[in-house]
Amino acid sequence: MKKLFDRVFDGADEMYALAEKSIAEAMDELGADAPLAMPNTAYYLANFLSYTKRQVTTVGGLAEAFEEAKAWNTREDNTSGVFKTGFGVFMAAEAIEACKYARGADPYEGNYHGHLSDAEVRELGVPLVTNDIPGFVVIYGRAPSDEEAVDIIKGYQTRGIFVFLLGEIIEQARRRELNMGFPVRVVAVGPDIWQVAHIISFVNRAAMIFGAVQPGDRWELDEYTFWRIHAFVNVYEPVSDLVVSCGAGAIAMGFPVITDDENDMWPVPKTLLIQKDTRRFIETSLEARDIKLKITNVDIPVAFASAFEGEIVRKPDTRVDYDGSRFDSFELVRTLEAHEIEDHRIEVFGPDIDETPEGEKLGIGFIAEVAGKNMQKDFEPVFERNFHYFVNCAEGVMHTGQRDIIRVRVSKAAFDAGFRLKHLGEILYAKIMSEYDTVVDKCQVKIYTKPDDLKRLRAEANEVYDTRDARLKTLTDESVEVFYNCILCQSFSPSHVCIVTPERLGLCGAVSWLDAKATNQLNPQGPCQVVTKERVIDPEIGIWEDVNENVVASSHGNLESVSLYSIMVDPMTSCGCFECICGIEPFSNGVVIVNREHVGITPLGMTFPEMASMTGGGVQTPGFMGHGKHFIASRKFMKAEGGSARIVWMPKALKDLVAGKLNATAKELYGIENFTDLIGDETIAEDPEKLMEFLAEKGHPALEMEPMF
Amino acid sequence: MRKEELNFTTVEQLEADTEKLRGMAAGAGAETWQERKEKQQPQCKFGEEGICCRICSMGPCRITPKADRGICGADAHTIAGRHYLRMAAAGSAAHSDHAREMAHALLKSSPDGQFRIRDEAKLMRIAAEWGIEAEGRDIYDVAHDVALHGLNEFGKPFGTLDYIRRATDERQELWDREEIAPRAIDREVSTSLHMTHMGNTADAPTLVRQSLRVGMADGWGGSMIGTDFSDILFGTPTARATEGNLGVLEQDMVNIVVHGHDPAFSEMMVLAAELPELQERAKSVGAKGINMTGLCCTANEVAMRHGVRMVGNFLQQENAVLTGAVEMMCVDIQCIFPALAPLTDCFHTLFVTSSPVARIPGSIYVKFETETAFEQAKKLVEEAVDNYKNRDPQKVFIPEHKEEAAVGYPCEQIISELDDVTSSHEVLTVNGGAQERGSYKPAIDAIRAGVLRGAVAMVGCNNPKVRPDYSHIDIMKTLMEHDILVVTTGCAAQAAAKSGLMSKEAKELCGDGLRRVCTLVGIPPILHMGACVDISRMMLLATGIAKDWGVGITKIPVVGCAPEWMSEKAVAIANYVVATGLDVYLGIKPQVHGSEQMVNLITEGTREISGAGYTISTDPDELVKAIIEGIEAKRKLLDI
Secondary structure (H helix, E strand, C coil): CCCHHHHHHHHHHHHHHHHHHHHHHHHHHHCCCCECCCCCCCCCCHHHHHHHCCCCCEHHHHHHHHHHHHHHCCCCCCHHHHHHHHHHHHHHHHHHHHHHHCCCCCCCCCCCCCCCCHHHHHHCHHHHHCCCCCCEEEEECCCCCHHHHHHHHHHHHHCCCEEEEECCHHHHHHHCCCCCEHHHCEEEEECCHHHHHHHHHHHHHHHHHHHCCCCCCHHHHHHHHHHHCCEEEEECCCCCHHHHHHHHHHHHCCCCEEECCCCCCCCECCCEEECCCHHHHHHHHHHHCCCCCCCCCCCCCCCECHHHHHCCCCHHHEEEEEECCCCCCEEEEEECCHHHCCCCCEEEECCCHHHCCCCEEECCEEEEEEECCCCCHHHHHHHHHCHHHHHHCECCEEEECCCCCCEEEEEHHHHHCCCCHHHHHHHHHHHHHHHCCCCCCEEEEEEECCHHHHHHHHHHHHHHHHHHHHHHHHCCCCCCCEEEEECHHHHCCCCCCEEEECCECCCCCCCCHHHHHHHHHHCCCCCEEEEECCCEEECCCCEEHHHHHHHHHHCCCCCCCCCCCCCCCCCCCCCCCCCEEEEEECCCCEEEEEECCCCCECCCCCEHHHHHCCCECCECCCCEEEECHHHCCCCCCCHHHCHHHHEEECCHHHHHHHHHHHHHHHHHHHCCCCHHHHCECCCCCCCHHHHHHHHHHHCCHHHHCCCCC | CCHHHCCCCCHHHHHHHHHHHHHHHHHHCCCCHHHHHHHCCCCCHHHHHCCEECCCCCCCEECECCECECCCCCEHHHHHHHHHHHHHHHHHHHHHHHHHHHHHHHHCCCCCCCCCCCCHHHHHHHHHHCCCCCCCCCHHHHHHHHHHHHHHHHHCCCCCCHHHHHCCHHHHHHHHHCCCCCCCHHHHHHHHHHHCCCCCCCCHHHHHHHHHHHHHHHHHHHHHHHHHHHHHHHCCCCCEEEEECHHHCCCCCEEEEEEECCHHHHHHHHHHHCCHHHHHHHHHCCCCCEEEEEEHHHHHHHHHHHCCEEEECHHHHHHHHHCCCEEEEEECCCCCCCCHHHHHHCCCCEEEECCCCCCCCCCEECCCCCCCHHHHHHHHHHHHHHHHHHCCHHHCCCCCCCEEEEECCCHHHHHHHHHHCCCCCCCECHHHCECCCCCCHHHHHHHHHCCCCEEEEECCCCCCCCCCCHHHHHHHHHHHHCCEEEEEEHHHHHHHHHCCCCCHHHHHHCCHHHHHHHHHHCCCCEEEEECHHHHHHHHHHHHHHHHHHCCCCCCCCEEEEECCCCCHHHHHHHHHHHHHCCCEEECCCCCCCCCHHHHHHHHHHHHHHHCCCEEECCCHHHHHHHHHHHHHHHHHHCCC
8 A cells, every 4th residue: 555645745746746837837928027916815825925924926936935835845754744745735736826817817717716815715704603604625526426416515505514616526516507606605616636725725814814823823824724714625536646635735734534535545533534435425524523513403495504695596597576675575573472472383474476476576574573581672683684694594595685675586496396485484483493592482473475464564664663773873882881792703713802882883794782782691601791881991082991801801811902982092803804994094194994895906005805914813903993884884983083084985885885874973973964975985086196186175074184193 | 832832841940949959958957869879879880780699698699700600600691680580570579469459458348338349340341351240249249259359360370360361362372382471470479589599590581581471470460450450449540630740739738648559548548638527627727728649659540530639750759758848748558768757857747658568667657457448548637637737837848840731541541532533424444444433443543644653651760870750751752743652651651740741732742643633632642541550551552452453462563661760660561561562662771781691682582582672772862763763663564
């Protein structure tokens, strides 16, 4: 039997030879000075950066970095040597890929995903910490049959596992017309083993973004990938030395490899497993990586998993389209007395899907009625906001919006599988009862589709929404007794802590003060703990002695002090999964805000990923701050520096999203009407000079304000 | 934690603490081993080389350039060989007599007595192994039959020891063929003394062969019985956390140190110290409570069964007293300095001996009786508490150093840890079979793949001939760096504990392979298997690995190392380890170097008998290099 370590070294030699050839060709063709970068990342070639600290920007730079990487191909006959070689292989693979991207931003022309952007990394922050994505699998090779290829992919997908595909399995899935893509968490990365570099780059950036792992810090990187990234690898036979060398790198990172190939294969418990029955890859893998699944049994005829949350049901595939923008629609949670509820009763009032002509548009309303000794009215909107996620998790069902502007589409495939309206009720029932079991004792669901009912009930719902909004308005940082912290992200970003207040939601945008309160009540030992605010130090900047004490404790001593309303003095840290980042624009005395979805450049000369890379991982960076979208319109938004009047630029889409509330706040605080008209966007300016001209022309208030530093 | 942040206690820090304590000794007018060693210089060269014969009163005879034979005609080889065999016999006698005490305790066990059955499953396993009817019987009746059967092993008139049937078939055949299968334990000891009597065996190879056999009577006889019966009576140890080094003594508590090797007495002391009334009594004299600690192998016994903290190893016994903070030192058997009596006279420390086997002038002798053990222990703890008031604050200095240690990894615990990393999905393993629980196969797979290179059993004492603990620690660290798992017992284990190497964090000092194994399995890189009597556990571990692997025991990359050994027990151990088929690396020369033939016999000659032998080097760096080369050579032969 050929020894395992020898296979790694021989495979590494192959990968290095391929890289050497790629680099030589790129040098010949493009020249040493030609720029070389992966698209939409602030982390250069993230593998080279992570392992060697090198910031590669040109073809010549890559050639130089590669020379250094050669020392990583150790041929040292022990595990340390093998692990190091595995990392070297990932650099060599990245070099091969980088040479392709040096010739154009999309070498795969949409056929394969290839490189993953920083925004994609950040997008996964929240689902990872909530365990909606309990892990990642990389599948390489050719499954025994096309059918089995689809089965394993869907098997992982329905368990919430994020799937990266490499090699022939992609074609197998395509032949079976499997829906793939980042939103459904099945990514066809590339046809060859060296595209594994993109997956590793993704992981390495997660470590830098969420874990504040410094480039070159092997120990920290190893700890991060081992403990925080629950990834593993499935490889179908035959497994070549080249693939074994990549496996060494995966194993070095803590990702076990499961294969059915026993030729020259050396099993190692929890590390390299030989499972001859490929149909049992999933269970074998999950156990090897210690992945425990959060399972909610939902009695519906289609798959139910967080992986389908991002799935889009397109018009031609739609069986029925409940469109709240044209027909009365709504969703609502109501608290009743226990005796008023028959647990698990699901009622449908009006025509069901099969009683509706194909492609028809109409309205829908659903009410979940709950009762429980510990239930509070304040929890109603918390549950209700999650309807979006609950409903979306059903395969072939899409939900957008909230309150009375919802839209629900059911695909033909789901319908054919037997999906009916009562299943919508089943989903809401099952999720409410499992997620909120500590406060909800009983639950029943009512679904309406008759126009008369919808009109009447929508008006009722609107009254409820109004009452809630009135209540929300009274919820200010001053009016509440306590704040909450949120350390949900610490499973991922170990030293970050959010302080959540009524006027400042968590930076991921997913945790409001009410959410935090509910989370705390649902699980008193859970991620959201009460933070008292009795000993005020400075109410303007937002400093409390007891808040600081909590921050010290909950960040494990990483932070000493946090100012809730300042971006200059001890600003709140970020985990890395923030919705927006805000940074100082020095010419105007203002700040620029950019959201994760925006791909263009900002007047700071930086993109979202670049700005985002300035902070994150629980590090305080004065002048930069991650935050949620809805914080922009808060009266507490950088109040210490003068508030939202400092905002000079936002991407247009973001500006439109927050305009209503932001304008109201600006009117209240500064007496300015239509404040967003004074704020620049990418259609107006992408450089500071043009922006300044625009701001001067509009008389933007920031220009008159005190310098921030 | 990062390697750089570990900040484990270094040998230099241990030595600095010892120096400070020697200062305390000088202040108190006390003498320590360092001064006595000084006074002993130069040590007798003839004795050192094993060529001074005192066996009959014609002598002493010494072999010199002008006298190559003693009066009877015994040459250097005969004299060194006889001496060597006598050491092995004495060692075997010591462990086995300890075991006999345990057998008597088991015989007297009763549901409402001082000694009860704590591991019924193990009792039943041994009963089945020995063909003792257990079905439908009271477990104490079974226990008494097992005890009697065990006692019979000491003097059985015919046949060989029953436990050797636990060995691989290959070993059993080899032992029979080579005539080193041990007969009754006492028989082997007696025969050894007889063979070395004036006028008997003069043939060095025969003496060496009998050394193996009397060693076997220990490892596969006395020690194995001692270990098993201790487990039955006090529970098979399980993984638990403790701390090691002088820093475990507490400034404001009543400190009691139990020292020696026999767990029967110390178990009672530990249980007594936990009594609320005695804890209260401690508070009434102004202490915060009672701090029960252990020293030497007694510490190993109680640490792995109760988490009792470990003050230190053999050469630290005087240091413990020199802290001036020990109210009572209670000793049982073996490795106890008679010097403790005059030393404790310089402090308030009460020095209590408890065994008729280890009577020491100047001590308080409380003869430990199985019928009244607990009452006696209670009374002693009371006396220790009452002695707290006599502590002289002027004489107190407790070094701060102590380290966390994860202890308690007998074979059963190792298997259980391996079960936790065994897939429940019928994945393939070594030689293509399916992975299964209750085996060593997961570890074997890791060794075959090269993740782990092998395993070394680090055992043995301290010896003033070398820097105390330095060789242990130096060798262990190097092995860890090279992905070699260490299992340890005795004073070697204590050295590991003192230097932090037995903590789970110590994985950071390992090569990536061993580090990963420690992380996945959740174990420290050095597995604590117990006291020196528990080296029998190591024989079963190696046997289990060989069986599960399906290769001969001499082929597996597992060896033993005793870098600082000193006692006769160590000679017995080294012999049974070699007889079992495992190479032994020694850091102290056995006292046979006056005979070239003997040196050759123990380093090479035994290889022709059992397939294993000694490698000797007093330089720890050389020694560990040889170990690693030895392990890699075995790997090469296995084509892995």
